[in-house]
Amino acid sequence: MTLVLEAAVLGILTGGVYALMASGLTLIFGVMRIINVGHGALVVLGAYLSFVLWHSWNVDPFLSLVVTMPVMFVLGVILQIVFIRPLKTDREALSVLVTYALALGIEGLLGYFFTSNYVQISVWYDTASFPIGSFRITYVYVYGFLLCLAILGAIFLMLYRTTFGGAIRATMLNRTAAQLVGIDVDRVSAFTFGIGMASAAAGGVVFGITNTFNPGSHYDLISRLLTIIVLGGLGSLRGAIIAALVMLVSEDITSVVISPVWANFAFFVILIAVLLVRPQGLFGVRVREGL
Amino acid sequence: MKRLRDARILMGSGLVLVFAFALALPAIAPDSATTNMAVFTLMYVGLATAWNIMGGYTGYISLGHAGFFGFGSYTLGLLLAKLGIAGGYTPFLFVPVAGILTALLAAVVGWFALRTRAATFVIVTIAFMFMLQLLAGNLVGLTGGGAGLGFPVPPWRGAFYNIPFYYAMLVLAVVGLATSWWIRRSKFGLGLLAIRDDEDKALSVGVPAGAFKLTAFVVSASLVGMIGGVYGYYVTYIYPQFVVDPLIGISMVLMVFLGGLGTIGGPVLGAVILEPAQLWLAYHYGASRLYLVFYAAVFLAVILLMPRGIIPSARDLITRRRARAGGSTGAPGAKSEPPAPAAQEAIAQ
Numbered sequence: 128m129t130l131v132l133e134a135a136v137l138g139i140l141t142g143g144v145y146a147l148m149a150s151g152l153t154l155i156f157g158v159m160r161i162i163n164v165g166h167g168a169l170v171v172l173g174a175y176l177s178f179v180l181w182h183s184w185n186v187d188p189f190l191s192l193v194v195t196m197p198v199m200f201v202l203g204v205i206l207q208i209v210f211i212r213p214l215k216t217d218r219e220a221l222s223v224l225v226t227y228a229l230a231l232g233i234e235g236l237l238g239y240f241f242t243s244n245y246v247q248i249s250v251w252y253d254t255a256s257f258p259i260g261s262f263r264i265t266y267v268y269v270y271g272f273l274l275c276l277a278i279l280g281a282i283f284l285m286l287y288r289t290t291f292g293g294a295i296r297a298t299m300l301n302r303t304a305a306q307l308v309g310i311d312v313d314r315v316s317a318f319t320f321g322i323g324m325a326s327a328a329a330g331g332v333v334f335g336i337t338n339t340f341n342p343g344s345h346y347d348l349i350s351r352l353l354t355i356i357v358l359g360g361l362g363s364l365r366g367a368i369i370a371a372l373v374m375l376v377s378e379d380i381t382s383v384v385i386s387p388v389w390a391n392f393a394f395f396v397i398l399i400a401v402l403l404v405r406p407q408g409l410f411g412v413r414v415r416e417g418l
Numbered sequence: 419m420k421r422l423r424d425a426r427i428l429m430g431s432g433l434v435l436v437f438a439f440a441l442a443l444p445a446i447a448p449d450s451a452t453t454n455m456a457v458f459t460l461m462y463v464g465l466a467t468a469w470n471i472m473g474g475y476t477g478y479i480s481l482g483h484a485g486f487f488g489f490g491s492y493t494l495g496l497l498l499a500k501l502g503i504a505g506g507y508t509p510f511l512f513v514p515v516a517g518i519l520t521a522l523l524a525a526v527v528g529w530f531a532l533r534t535r536a537a538t539f540v541i542v543t544i545a546f547m548f549m550l551q552l553l554a555g556n557l558v559g560l561t562g563g564g565a566g567l568g569f570p571v572p573p574w575r576g577a578f579y580n581i582p583f584y585y586a587m588l589v590l591a592v593v594g595l596a597t598s599w600w601i602r603r604s605k606f607g608l609g610l611l612a613i614r615d616d617e618d619k620a621l622s623v624g625v626p627a628g629a630f631k632l633t634a635f636v637v638s639a640s641l642v643g644m645i646g647g648v649y650g651y652y653v654t655y656i657y658p659q660f661v662v663d664p665l666i667g668i669s670m671v672l673m674v675f676l677g678g679l680g681t682i683g684g685p686v687l688g689a690v691i692l693e694p695a696q697l698w699l700a701y702h703y704g705a706s707r708l709y710l711v712f713y714a715a716v717f718l719a720v721i722l723l724m725p726r727g728i729i730p731s732a733r734d735l736i737t738r739r740r741a742r743a744g745g746s747t748g749a750p751g752a753k754s755e756p757p758a759p760a761a762q763e764a765i766a767q
Contacts, residue, residue, distance in 0.1 A: 216725065228714040235707050238708075
């Protein structure tokens with residue numbers, strides 16, 4: 128029982144990190160109607176950027192976000208302008224292929240510079256732990272969770288308290304109508320892609336401290352992130368957050384109750400179960416209207 | 419009319435020539451480096467053609483076909499192992515069995531995945547692929563897990579080794595092409611194209627969209643499964659990550675897009691151009707993984723510069739030339755295929 132409880136707590140803490148990564152992905156879908164298959168590669172890229180800063184200059188990975196998040200934001204805006212914006216027809220299908228190609232390109236470049244050896248960012252708080260009741264929790268999970276909570280909070284504040292956030296929400300609701308009322312949809316799209324990438328960088332740091340990774344790690348990540356946003360309902364921020372928590376908690380519980388090798392499988396089983404009942408995902412339609 | 423008949427004769431004789439060349443290739447260039455490349459090229463001709471039956475005709479993009487490839491491969495390997503079949507020509511006889519079993523799996527997966535549309539469908543197929551990869555790795559008692567699964571060792575030696583596999587791949591590619599051609603000409607195919615253009619309208623005029631989509635999915639997947647089976651026997655040892663390989667899944671998609679989505683010749687053209695290039699890149703830059711960057715660059719160039727593929731673009735060019743030359747009686751190219759939806763959308767904008 129303690130083990131299950133411990134797994135559940137750990138699931139919630141890592142679920143927060145996945146919630147951040149998935150919310151970038153679902154925001155991008157909501158605004159541009161594209162599935163960014165390259166999102167996992169962007170997370171891995173963010174992890175490598177922080178890895179370089181930590182490895183070469185001993186910069187604390189959390190502190191390195193001050194540099195990597197703006198860099199990734201700018202990179203995201205550029206990628207959107209160069210590769211996504213030109214897609215005029217059949218966006219949904221073509222964007223999958225374009226972002227897949229971006230993932231391959233990033234994987235190839237990372238492989239060229241860093242080889243395919245596994246690396247990990249290690250800091251004092253990735254092993255140090257503190258006791259809660261009968262078990263111990265490693266500091267990094269708590270720090271990572273708090274960081275992601277803060278960034279998610281900032282995203283929500285931006286969406287609901289700023290004019291620009293209003294423009295993003297309007298574009299998500301109805302692209303044409305948003306254009307009609309004078310919203311620069313292209314600019315909103317580019318910035319949203321940038322925000323998605325910046326949040327991927329933040330998720331990447333926590334991912335890079337808690338996991339060993341190599342350039343090919345993005346496949347595993349993207350299959351999880353896509354499952355999460357489908358489960359939550361494409362384009363629903365709240366859905367993505369809840370789905371991430373549900374998925375990671377069930378994964379960690381499966382890991383201790385059954386076996387770690389089947390942990391990933393919990394993802395797919397839940398996805399199938401939910402889609403059988405609600406093909407649009409948990410919050411597919413309702414939240415779209417609510418926004 | 420005369421011009422149309424001439425075009426038909428020209429195309430027919432062209433096809434016969436290409437087929438004769440394909441039949442005779444092992445005699446023309448018997449060295450194993452060439453035949454090896456030919457086996458893989460034909461494999462991708464078959465895969466791209468099969469993928470096109472679903473992705474090109476119905477517009478449902480599946481990125482999970484590598485799952486069926488791997489499933490077919492494992493199915494054949496397990497069949498041969500359980501039945502104790504020795505290497506030789508007999509294993510090829512079991513390839514259709516692998517195809518049927520893959521079709522069964524595809525029916526289940528398709529029934530489930532096709533409840534969703536567009537973006538969600540893409541994601542569900544990706545999830546399915548990773549699920550199969552995980553199963554192949556975890557069901558150690560059945561598949562051997564990460565240690566891999568061995569096939570009976572083919573008895574052929576030297577340069578002849580590739581030849582039986584070459585013809586097996588050729589047969590599957592021809593079967594795929596014939597199926598694709600037949601579907602394209604049938605009422606069923608018209609229904610699929612209608613689904614691609616507007617599924618709701620297709621439904622409203624009485625196209626049984628659900629059954630049609632599922633049939634196309636199953637046909638497409640079973641072809642891919644059979645090709646996966648032959649591939650497994652060819653490489654004699656398979657691992658979860660190498661047969662359920664996302665790169666295989668995306669390669670067939672890219673080939674179809676390069677050649678021309680929804681055309682019959684497009685996938686062939688795409689495979690014949692890209693697969694030798696891919697093999698060359700992997701051979702020269704594989705160790706540094708730079709080949710992935712080249713591959714991505716080709717991919718991006720194709721989709722951004724020529725999103726409709728070579729064949730539709732070339733056809734447009736010819737039609738425009740004809741129109742400018744004053745031949746207003748309708749070009750043969752325009753008659754045989756309706757304009758792609760991309761063109762219609764471009765006009766609409």
